[in-house]
Amino acid sequence: MDFQNNGPETANEEPLFVPSEDVREHLVVVGNGMAGCRAVEELLARDKDRYRVTIFGAEPYVNYNRIMLSPVLAGEKSFDDIVINSREWYSDNDIELIAGDPVTAIDRAAKTVTSHSGRTVGYDKLLIATGSDPFIIPVPGKDLPGVISFRDMKDVDTMLEAAGKGGDAVVIGGGLLGLEAAHGLTLRGMKVTVIHLMDTLMERQLDEAAGWLLKSALEGRGQTILTGANTEAIYGDGRVEGVRLKDGREIPASLVVMAVGIRPSTALAREAGLEVNRGIKVDDHMVTSDPDVLAVGECVEHDGNVYGLVAPLWDMCRSLADGLTDQHTGYKGSVTSTKLKVAGLDVFSAGDFSGGEGCEDIVLRDASRGVYKRVIVKDDRIVGAVLYGDTVDGGWYFDLLRKGEDVADIRDLLIFGQAFASGGGALDPKAAVAALSDDAEICGCNGVSKGQVVACISAGNGSLDAVRATCKASASCGSCTGLVENLLAVVLGDDVKSGPKTMCKCTSFTHDDVRREIVAQNMRSIPEVMQLLHWSTPDGCSSCRPALNYYLLCALPGEYQDDQQSRFVNERMHANIQKDGTYSVVPRMWGGLTNPTELRAIADVVEKYNAPMVKVTGGQRLDIFGIRKEDLPAVWADLNAAGMVSGHAYGKSLRTVKTCVGSEWCRFGTQDSTGLGVKIERMTWGSWMPHKFKIAASGCPRNCAEATIKDFGVVCVDSGYELHVGGNGGIHVRATDLLCKVSTEQEALDYCAAFIQLYREEARYLERTAPWIERVGVEYVKGRIVEDETGREALRARFLYSQSFSQDDPWAERAAGANAELHQPLEPRMPFGVIAAE
Amino acid sequence: MTDWIDIGTLADIPQRGARTIRFGDGQIAGAKEIAVFRTGDDHVFALVNECPHKKGPLSQGIVHGHSVACPLHNWNIALKTGEAQGADEGCTPTIAVKQEGGRILIARPASLKAAA
């Protein structure tokens, strides 16, 4: 890079311009950055000759565009390209630049500033524009060579030097700055890992959905992104060698860039006795607590706000210059918007996207184009916007937001963007669709025109589903569903037939659609499903999240990372919540068998934790009631010690296998139903299901274990085993259907595994076997399990494979300390915890 | 005058989850616990840990958007106002909360003041 023309200057060099006997008021500016110089420019534009100007700059350069350091790092620009004010500008305007010599003290009484090199200069007006200091997280190793921040040209030089040697880099902080650093370093050939404390990248600018898209895109570009990762230390012998996380992981790195945030640079002002809170306090004219001292830029706090973007600086500088030239206008604060400057990734956010009372989300997801748009409207006004993938309308939304325009009239078309919403004056969506020409394309995925959709509807396809099935419009990505529905309404008036029930209000897809697409598109996480299937809410609801979690778990055994927060409380706490908020605990007793050790352990737990009640359950287990959530891990530890594991009495999972005494003891018994029950329970425990699942095995047709009202029941007979499916007790009792009869115990086990897997893969979430079988028909189930031997084998194999990942005792993990925070209340810091009073 | 009590950091609460706080024997609006929620977009809200319906522990519900679904009978409670949504009616008291310098602070509930 070539700095020849523009610096560096050193403090010992002659100043660029030495003014002679100048009697004008002297304005001294501390900080040769974006705000300081812009303020001077604004001032000159208003009154070129009013002040004599001297600028001190800590950096040894002329004023450059700091936000363009990212493209410089990425190799898209050179330093020369980003210079804002060349040396000629300073000399042409009689400005004395003292670069590379920071001011170290202000004497307000004497009205002088003193610099590092010892130079003392008097002022009439002083302008502080010292910007921000990067925040350095106080971890061991933060001072090692090779650990830097990303703030100025010097940092970029360090990064370029490190990148020249190749190797690994770690960027701490997945915000705007960190991601731009990571992008640049990746382009420069380093292997980059981004460590981000929060779960969402750029969480201050993006919501979770957009953050997830961004993360996937960056990962696709070869970066490793670790979210929810907490840095414990930076290690290295004499120079950085890597970063260690709190969870013990170590990531090697020859360069560590800290980009976790900035702090207003206020030390100078504070020492000078000016009023400083988070930033240097200024009024609407950017005047500090001393009328002769002004401040502008990131170092100030105005009306309680501190800014970290350039747009507010421009507004501040205008008000400041107005004030200095006696035409007081006053700064009123700024609303900001952000864009990420990473080539090929369009990310925009503005305003408040946190939702809240009275806020309404309008979400548009277009999976095929990788687009996510969310506009937040409150009281008919836009209050925030998050755009990913298609940001052309960012400026338009931001404009409407800042002006506070009433968008009630264009509400329904808003999300489609300016061209659509302002086009043709047709503001009713139905009218807008009606106004489209016949060859206008409705469904981009399948290339279906409006004319074709209308013809299809007119031919008698009166519902969304019928249209999807016939002409394919809206049958793929679904983003044109709204248009098709409007067309149905236009053509048929009120005769539109409603389709099958959607999964919940967050989506227009049914359970079956969602399941099919998860498998077809190989989706791997809840945010991904929501994005690809155009969820209309940012993070779903209590109906769809548990369902999605189950569908993914079922589709990706061993790979899918269970989302605890998408589970109902019982499955999260591994116990049954009771109406008083305590829990009941049911340890597993295989096939209903127990022994003195287990009974003693249960008795001890009951006494030790004062459980008010113990009850024998309908499924032949003992239920201990009234355990507090804090005591759960200890209770489990005690039960584990006696060899017992979780009974899953709380889950959408295998509950119990109930048995009778069978041939071993009973005079009627035909087979060892107890032994079979134990084997079935050993095979099936721990499996997650669409709903709870109960099994029983009876030793003869007297059926003492009530196998014919279970999801899967075995009734032993002289010649073998009758297998029954689809029964349940409950409000609507349903007796089982006979599936088939098999002759060996092993077959009984194999058919059981295959049936469970079929149910797991095909039933809808929260659909028990009884309604499922009524829906699909027992003949269908027989076809899959009894008649199709290869299919049965495959189902069984898939079940056993999935079981190889699910038979870890969740109690043992919790008793060993996992997720301890779920059981413990937060500890407020009291009484010393009162850290602020107002 | 509001006293702010430091109860920890954002990382102490699972995203789309909640933790509870107890104040010794102190009574908070007639209840024993406060639930502090963290939403998917990292906002923090504090409510008395009792559902307006039948006192279900809201801290154990599924958090979605800025609402929580009660674990007992699935009422949806708005985290900001504590009000039941949809057809259900009822309201849980809220407690002011703010994030400052990476810490979460909640307003000392009025009835606790005397205790401090």
Ligand SMILES: Cc1cc2nc3c(=O)[nH]c(=O)nc-3n(C[C@H](O)[C@H](O)[C@H](O)COP(=O)(O)OP(=O)(O)OC[C@H]3O[C@@H](n4cnc5c(N)ncnc54)[C@H](O)[C@@H]3O)c2cc1C
């Ligand atoms: C890599 C990067 C990318 C960015 N991208 C964007 C973006 O895309 N959009 C956006 O809006 N914003 C962006 N920003 C933020 C933007 O650059 C800042 O908001 C802006 O530069 C702030 O201007 P300022 O004048 O207040 O501070 P600065 O521009 O930092 O200027 C302060 C100057 O004062 C000097 N100084 C400090 N103390 C002293 C002293 N005692 N004596 C003399 N001089 C001193 C400093 O060395 C510095 O040169 C980015 C920032 C960085 C670092």
Ligand code: HEM
């Ligand atoms: C023809 C009718 C029946 C006969 C002859 C019969 C006989 C028996 C016998 C001999 C036993 C074993 C007792 C032992 O442990 O030694 C038994 C157990 C039992 N029977 Fe029956 N029974 C009949 C019907 C039923 C029915 C209809 C039910 C309930 C629906 C039932 C429920 C039970 C139960 C719960 C057990 C205990 C099983 C266990 O846990 O081991 N029985 N029965």
Ligand code: SF4
């Ligand atoms: S089902 Fe038959 S074998 Fe089992 S206990 Fe009852 S009578 Fe005996």
Ligand code: FES
């Ligand atoms: S107690 Fe909360 S919904 Fe019933």
